[in-house]
Each structure stands twice: as structure tokens, then as C-alpha cells.
Amino acid sequence: MTTNTTPQPLRALVTGAGAGIGAATARSLARNGASVLVTDIDLAAAQRTADEIIAAGGTALATRLDASSNEDHVAAVALAEKELGGLNIAVNNAGLTIPSTPTADLTDEQWHKVIDVDLNGAFYGVRAQIPALQRAGGGAIITVSSIAGDRALVGMSPYSAAKHAVVGLMQTVAWEYGDQGIRALAVAPAFIATGMEANLDDATAAALPGLHALGRLGEPDEVGDAIAWLAGPQASFMTGSYIPVDGGLLAR
Numbered sequence: 001m002t003t004n005t006t007p008q009p010l011r012a013l014v015t016g017a018g019a020g021i022g023a024a025t026a027r028s029l030a031r032n033g034a035s036v037l038v039t040d041i042d043l044a045a046a047q048r049t050a051d052e053i054i055a056a057g058g059t060a061l062a063t064r065l066d067a068s069s070n071e072d073h074v075a076a077v078a079l080a081e082k083e084l085g086g087l088n089i090a091v092n093n094a095g096l097t098i099p100s101t102p103t104a105d106l107t108d109e110q111w112h113k114v115i116d117v118d119l120n121g122a123f124y125g126v127r128a129q130i131p132a133l134q135r136a137g138g139g140a141i142i143t144v145s146s147i148a149g150d151r152a153l154v155g156m157s158p159y160s161a162a163k164h165a166v167v168g169l170m171q172t173v174a175w176e177y178g179d180q181g182i183r184a185l186a187v188a189p190a191f192i193a194t195g196m197e198a199n200l201d202d203a204t205a206a207a208l209p210g211l212h213a214l215g216r217l218g219e220p221d222e223v224g225d226a227i228a229w230l231a232g233p234q235a236s237f238m239t240g241s242y243i244p245v246d247g248g249l250l251a252r
């Protein structure tokens, strides 16, 4: 008998799920049998992902959620409990970068823009989601960090700071709520072909494939499938971990 197994049926909420890794995660969770609340700051994008899931035979609905808004997280959790019948998987994926800027040249506005979504957004999400997972009898919260949660990313110090910080957040949540059957994980993609790399300078962007042992960027589905597996019952003894999905980048 285990206590850390995500209860069935799977009911999931994903932030930033209108595109990229978040959309891939929502689709993969749905393929694994979860009903999914697809959220994004761009409601039309969230609706597109939900429509794809429904067209493929899954269960999904969409709502607008700005990850930097505490109220939006609280409302989304309430919606999931009302419309899906509960919540036992939460994926805090929404994140953004700004154009590459050396640290001493950053404005307050640039710093806060990244921290508000990539760090505060994860905290608001986790704080709203934990009570719902407790009511569901347990589950998994996964926050999307980055290889920049373990290493420097030159020109991206607010991003790297936020991605390091969410690792500590998830490690702490794992210990605070593990005995209640709640698992907490930080997933760390390397460079994934979603367009985010557009904010890197040209020389850095050209060098990206060669940074990976596999010699290429990752695909969003490769991260989404890993997250869906980690969120599910097969990963019942995994919590508190920083899990690279990185094509070997951190191995060097």
C-alpha cells in the first residue's frame, strides 16, 4: 500500500497551456486519461488546446489564467473542482523570458516582469492548488523549471534566479505535504523548439543544438510526455526532485 500514488480519476490543471510545452503537457495528460483544465493568459489559445483534446476523444475545458495573478489561480482551482469534480494534478508551466540583457543593465521593470510570472506565478499556483489536492486525497504538483534552474544562463539572470527558486519551492512543498500523499517535482527542460529561443542573441541561438548530447533541440511533446508520466501513478515514489529533460546537456 502506497500513500504517494496520485488518486484516480486523474483531474489536471495546466498553466500556459495554449502553446509549447504547456499545450503538449495538457495533450499528454489527456491521452493518459486525465480530464484537463487548460489555462493560459491567451484564452483563445487555451481553447484551441482544449478543442484538440476533445477532438481526440479526451475531456478538457479552457479558462483564462494570468499566472502572475493570485486571483486567477484561486478561480481556476475552484473551476477545476466544480467542473472536473476535483484536482489531483497541477502543472505550473507558464513562464516567459525577456531579450538577453546583462545583469547590471536590467531595469526594475524587466526584473519584475520575469519574477512575477516565473516565480510568483508558481507560488500563487502552488498555494491555491495544495488545499484542492488535500481535498482530493493527494496528487502531484509539477512546476516547470529549466536547466537554468541549475546553471547560469548568460543574459537571463531574472529567469535563472526564478528557475532556481522554484526548485527550492517544490523541494519544500514535497517535505511539507509528502505525508498527505502530495508529490512535488521540478522539471527542467533544456532547449525546446517552441520559439522561446527567439530572445537569445544570434550566436547563442545558433549554438543551441550542439549543447545537447543528442545534437538537437527537444520537442514540446518530449517534455509534455515526461511531465504527464511524472504526474501519474507510475511515478508514485518520486517527489522533491529536480528532473532534467535535457537531451544530455547537464551531463557535460
Ligand SMILES: NC(=O)c1ccc[n+]([C@@H]2O[C@H](COP(=O)([O-])OP(=O)(O)OC[C@H]3O[C@@H](n4cnc5c(N)ncnc54)[C@H](O)[C@@H]3O)[C@@H](O)[C@H]2O)c1
Pocket: 015, 016, 017, 018, 019, 020, 021, 022, 039, 040, 041, 042, 045, 065, 066, 067, 068, 093, 094, 095, 096, 117, 144, 145, 146, 147, 188, 189, 190, 191, 192, 193, 194, 195, 196, 197
Ligand atoms: N522552450 C524552452 O526552451 C524552455 C526551456 C526550459 C524551460 N522552459 C519553460 O517551459 C515553460 C513553457 O515554455 P514554452 O517554451 O512552452 O513557452 P511558449 O512561449 O511556447 O508558451 C508559453 C505559453 O504561456 C502563455 N503565457 C505567457 N505569459 C503568461 C502568463 N502571465 N500567464 C499564463 N500564461 C502565460 C503564453 O500565452 C503561451 O501560450 C516556461 O516556464 C519556460 O520557462 C522552456
